Amino acid sequence: MAANEALVIAGASLAGARAAETLRGEGFDGPVVLFGEENERPYERPPLSKDYLMGKAERDAIYVHPEDWYREHDVDLRLGAAVTGIDRERHEVTLADGSRVRYGKLLLATGSSPRRLQVPGAGLAGVHYLRTVGDSDQIRQAFQGAERVAVIGAGWIGLEAAAAARTAGAEVAIVEMAKLPLLRVLGPEVAEVFAELHRANGVDLRMGVGVDDITGTDDRATGVRLSDGSYVPADAVVVGVGITPNTQLAEAAGLDVGNGILTDASLRTSDPDIYAAGDVACAYHPLLKSSIRVEHWANARHQPVIAAKAMLGQQAVYDRLPYFYTDQYDLGMEYSGYVEPGGYDEVVFRGDKQRREFVAFWLSEGRVLAGMNVNVWDVNDAVQALIRRGGTVDTAKLANPDIPLEETGR
Structure with missing residues (x-):
């Protein structure tokens, strides 16, 4: 790559901004161009469903x-400018307005999009999806005026x-096809904790049922008709049925794609001059020895650091354990590790599950795959160390809060 060739980032997200920050922090003084489809400068998404x-x-x-950071660091931030095509042979990206920009290396930080509900009435006003800050603004406003909300x-x-x-202050009903919230992610042993949390806070859980249609009058949603024949009235409907990685650019360019854009451990795609990071990347993880795609903040924050270093020719590998967190009512938790759905044979609880003050561990053949601390703090580093250490543990010691996690091995 020539010294004056631009490093181009498609996606002015947290991942895109972190990549630009790292490129400058590592001493790259050539052109850095950051393209964003939205008209907002890069922002973090967790607050959109939490404090914001x-x-x-x-x-x-x-x-x-801060707004001035991009100018002060000579990052060419172009908002409202979606990248619509990649010419790998010419090393160019095409923008929505038809213009082209040449790149030396390209990072795809295109993120993901909410899956759309495919039922009659899904397009009515008052049906919301949460992905952008604009979505969060609309939902917050809807909650302020709603007496009843269906999720x-x-x-x-x-x-x-x-x-x-x-x-x-709204009455809330949650509709879910699985028997418990988060069942696929956490399994029944821990998913039940979140079911009880929401029941305790007055939420009407409608589990094991699908949606037939969303009803409305004057083109505005008024409720949700369920597959068991029941009906949930609602002034606002929020749909959260998963996300899909935005791989269209990569697919059209002929890059290897499978549950995201496939990359090696350095976030390099099947084209050595193109990288991917964040929600869209399905990256090989050297510790887990498999390719995984993680839809959480920590990946969007940390993967681009490795990608940016690799773009500069450094030896860099992404081997952080997957991590995410949530805050709901009086429950706060952190989760580290990775478990395929159904990929464990035992869950060990350390602490008081009934009071929602515990650490849960998912094990397979005596080895800890993941851990989640709920309303128990300053243990996440120890949980991660336990996972990284490998080997089997003594489950009786693991369940005993008086025994340090470092002393639970066999």
């Missing part, structure tokens, strides 16, 4: 950098939205 949604955080708190989907976004709606 509940009105506890001001808008300025969500941004990755379709009991994943992390759905549960956090439900907690925000209850905090705003």
